[in-house]
Amino acid sequence: MPTKRVLLVDDNAVVRSFVRQLFESQPDFEISGEAENGRDAVEKAEKLKPDLIILDFIMPVMTGFDAAPLLKQLLPDTLIILFTQQEGGEVERLARAAGIDAVVSKSQAASELVLKAQALLASTEQEHDPAKFRNAS
Amino acid sequence: MPLKRLPPPRLSIGTRPAFVPEVTDQDTSTPHTIKYPHWQREFEAALREGDLQSLRQRVDAAEAALFLRSQALVGSAQGHAEQQAISDAIRTLRAIQREKLGYPDWNKR
Numbered sequence: 001m002p003t004k005r006v007l008l009v010d011d012n013a014v015v016r017s018f019v020r021q022l023f024e025s026q027p028d029f030e031i032s033g034e035a036e037n038g039r040d041a042v043e044k045a046e047k048l049k050p051d052l053i054i055l056d057f058i059m060p061v062m063t064g065f066d067a068a069p070l071l072k073q074l075l076p077d078t079l080i081i082l083f084t085q086q087e088g089g090e091v092e093r094l095a096r097a098a099g100i101d102a103v104v105s106k107s108q109a110a111s112e113l114v115l116k117a118q119a120l121l122a123s124t125e126q127e128h129d130p131a132k133f134r135n136a137s
Numbered sequence: 138m139p140l141k142r143l144p145p146p147r148l149s150i151g152t153r154p155a156f157v158p159e160v161t162d163q164d165t166s167t168p169h170t171i172k173y174p175h176w177q178r179e180f181e182a183a184l185r186e187g188d189l190q191s192l193r194q195r196v197d198a199a200e201a202a203l204f205l206r207s208q209a210l211v212g213s214a215q216g217h218a219e220q221q222a223i224s225d226a227i228r229t230l231r232a233i234q235r236e237k238l239g240y241p242d243w244n245k246r
Contacts, residue, residue, distance in 0.1 A: 012200050012201055013197070014197075018205070062241065063240075063241050085204075106207065107223075
C-alpha cells in the first residue's frame with residue numbers, strides 16, 4: 001500500500017501529538033498536516049488533499065460534525081474518522097449523516113485508530129480496484 | 138438554680154459557621170485527598186480558574202491529562218471507577234467549553 005497522507009484535526013495539542021506519534025510509527029502513513037478546529041481543517045484539507053482525516057468532534061469555531069460535510073464535498077474520496085470522547089448511538093447516527101466513515105472513541109486504545117484507518121483504506125482500495133483484490137485473494 | 142436557655146445561634150445566608158475555615162482568593166487549595174493523581178489536580182484547577190484568558194489553557198491541560206490517563210487505563214480491570222470519574226469530568230469540561238469558552242453547542246441540531 002503506498003504511503004497515505006493524514007490530516008490530524010483536534011483542538012488539543014497533546015492529543016494531536018499522541019496521534020501523530022501513533023501514525024508516524026507506521027510505515028504506511030505520513031502526517032501531512034494538523035488543524036485546530038473544523039474551519040482550519042477545511043482550509044488545510046483543500047491545500048493538502050489528504051487520503052485520511054482524523055477529526056475531533058468538539059472543537060471551537062466549528063465542530064467536527066459541521067466540518068465533515070464540507071470536507072466530503074471538497075474531497076469526496078478522502079476518508080474521515082471521527083476520534084471523539086463522546087460516545088453512543090446518537091453520535092454514530094449524526095456521524096453517518098455528516099458523511100463520516102467511522103467513529104473511534106478516545107476512551108478506546110488509540111492503537112484502534114490506526115487499525116481502523118488501515119482497514120478502511122484497504123477496503124476502499126478494494127472497491128476502487130476489484131481486479132487487484134481478486135489477484136490478492 | 139434554673140438552667141438559663143441560650144439564644145439560638147444567629148445564622149443567616151452567607152454566614153460562615155465558625156468551624157468552617159475562611160476561604161479567600163489567595164487560599165484556593167483545599168486540603169483533601171487526591172484520589173486520581175494523574176488528572177484530578179488539572180481538572181480542579183480548570184474548575185477554579187476565574188480568568189477567561191487562562192481558562193482555555195486550564196481546560197486544555199485537564200483534557201490532555203484525562204485523555205492520557207484513559208489511554209493508560211485501556212484494558213485495566215481495576216480502572217472502572219476511574220473511567221466513570223473521567224467520563225464525568227469530561228462532561229463537566231464540555232459544559233465549561235460551551236458556556237464559558239464559546240464552543241459551538243452540538244446538541245442544538
